[in-house]
Amino acid sequence: MNIAVLGTGMVGRAIAGRLSQLGHAVIIGTRNPDATLARTDGDRMGNPSYQAWAAEHPAVQLATFADAVAGSELVVNATNGSAALEALTLAGAEHLAGKVILDIANPLDFSHGMPPTLFVKDTDSLGEQIQRAFPLSRVVKSLNTLNAALMVHPDLLPEGTSVFVSGNDPDAKSTVTAILAEFGHTDVIDLGDITSARGTEMLLPMWLRLMGALGTATFNFKIVR
Amino acid sequence: MNIAVLGTGMVGRAIAGRLSQLGHAVIIGTRNPDATLARTDGDRMGNPSYQAWAAEHPAVQLATFADAVAGSELVVNATNGSAALEALTLAGAEHLAGKVILDIANPLDFSHGMPPTLFVKDTDSLGEQIQRAFPLSRVVKSLNTLNAALMVHPDLLPEGTSVFVSGNDPDAKSTVTAILAEFGHTDVIDLGDITSARGTEMLLPMWLRLMGALGTATFNFKIVR
Numbered sequence: 179m180n181i182a183v184l185g186t187g188m189v190g191r192a193i194a195g196r197l198s199q200l201g202h203a204v205i206i207g208t209r210n211p212d213a214t215l216a217r218t219d220g221d222r223m224g225n226p227s228y229q230a231w232a233a234e235h236p237a238v239q240l241a242t243f244a245d246a247v248a249g250s251e252l253v254v255n256a257t258n259g260s261a262a263l264e265a266l267t268l269a270g271a272e273h274l275a276g277k278v279i280l281d282i283a284n285p286l287d288f289s290h291g292m293p294p295t296l297f298v299k300d301t302d303s304l305g306e307q308i309q310r311a312f313p314l315s316r317v318v319k320s321l322n323t324l325n326a327a328l329m330v331h332p333d334l335l336p337e338g339t340s341v342f343v344s345g346n347d348p349d350a351k352s353t354v355t356a357i358l359a360e361f362g363h364t365d366v367i368d369l370g371d372i373t374s375a376r377g378t379e380m381l382l383p384m385w386l387r388l389m390g391a392l393g394t395a396t397f398n399f400k401i402v403r
Numbered sequence: 404m405n406i407a408v409l410g411t412g413m414v415g416r417a418i419a420g421r422l423s424q425l426g427h428a429v430i431i432g433t434r435n436p437d438a439t440l441a442r443t444d445g446d447r448m449g450n451p452s453y454q455a456w457a458a459e460h461p462a463v464q465l466a467t468f469a470d471a472v473a474g475s476e477l478v479v480n481a482t483n484g485s486a487a488l489e490a491l492t493l494a495g496a497e498h499l500a501g502k503v504i505l506d507i508a509n510p511l512d513f514s515h516g517m518p519p520t521l522f523v524k525d526t527d528s529l530g531e532q533i534q535r536a537f538p539l540s541r542v543v544k545s546l547n548t549l550n551a552a553l554m555v556h557p558d559l560l561p562e563g564t565s566v567f568v569s570g571n572d573p574d575a576k577s578t579v580t581a582i583l584a585e586f587g588h589t590d591v592i593d594l595g596d597i598t599s600a601r602g603t604e605m606l607l608p609m610w611l612r613l614m615g616a617l618g619t620a621t622f623n624f625k626i627v628r
Binding site: 376377403 | 515520521524525526560561562564592593594595599601602603605606608609610611612613615616617619621622623624625626627628
């Protein structure tokens, strides 16, 4: 499948690299490809520059948000939550129309220090904001409840865990569920329409507390029933 | 241990019944014991009247909030979240001083219909509100992330799952953790101080969506790591 991944950070790279490894044609979208490729410094978390990452993933292309999305069949929103609507707007509603948007972003607000708060919650969600802003697209919220490495390699954990899909379009959820299965997810729970993204986005404060308490991001929720 | 359980609903009954079965001396606290005992109708969920439940649990006493708490060593807040601060105020700060308050309530607001929203979240929590209102008490938030039956019988599920404690006082968390172990919980994760109650309280929207998606309340989160 031709897939556009918006965002060059940890999540975008993890998703793009894995999709490429699985045989998909992947283009990463960014605001300014030349600027992204020019940077040689790693980030504060110790991750290499995009340039260094790209050298190890030669099959993954880089383009503007609009160019990446124009030729894609599936769009993955792996931007920072606070930048998501702007990135999708730059990608172009006309390019997004009819397409599935797999939305992984979380509405984290770091402006008040740590731990971050949520800039939308409870009565609305980022997933719904995106669906409202791009009504001709089919938004599926998923994978926003676990670490980037585990999103694409759930087998790093000692047993199977759970991931979730929220969205208004059953076919779009099927498309995303098939991708999740390719990643190795064996328990994909359909939570319902896009309003159920409120549930998974509001998991983030718990996820952050657990990361602090456990001293690792290598954990996930398993829904035992 | 002498334990006061505030609240005569599903959660209060489940906790009180199990603690009594385990050999603790349990008094349930309610606003007006005579009125509670006089009602003969069950509730809308099909649960029997308190009178009928009490007949099957003769060792469990019923008293006012204040009388229940006065002689207790541990207080369990199993009220509706919206009534919690008032119930604890009626119990009396002087009776609560120095004691552990195991707070199970969730800040659910049903006034805007279903699904309920949270009347406090993200930058504060009900657990913190109670700790601030009763600074001489030692609040531990726990058990607010699963169904009443599973709180006290986690072995109803096919495998072990996780519960959480949040609170400022390590000894109080140890007291609660020992009670949780008596109930059968084998994975109790200490999330940190009482501000971490924001994490578990904000799980509720996800819990409600999962109940809808799975068609059962008999499920729980297991933190796989």
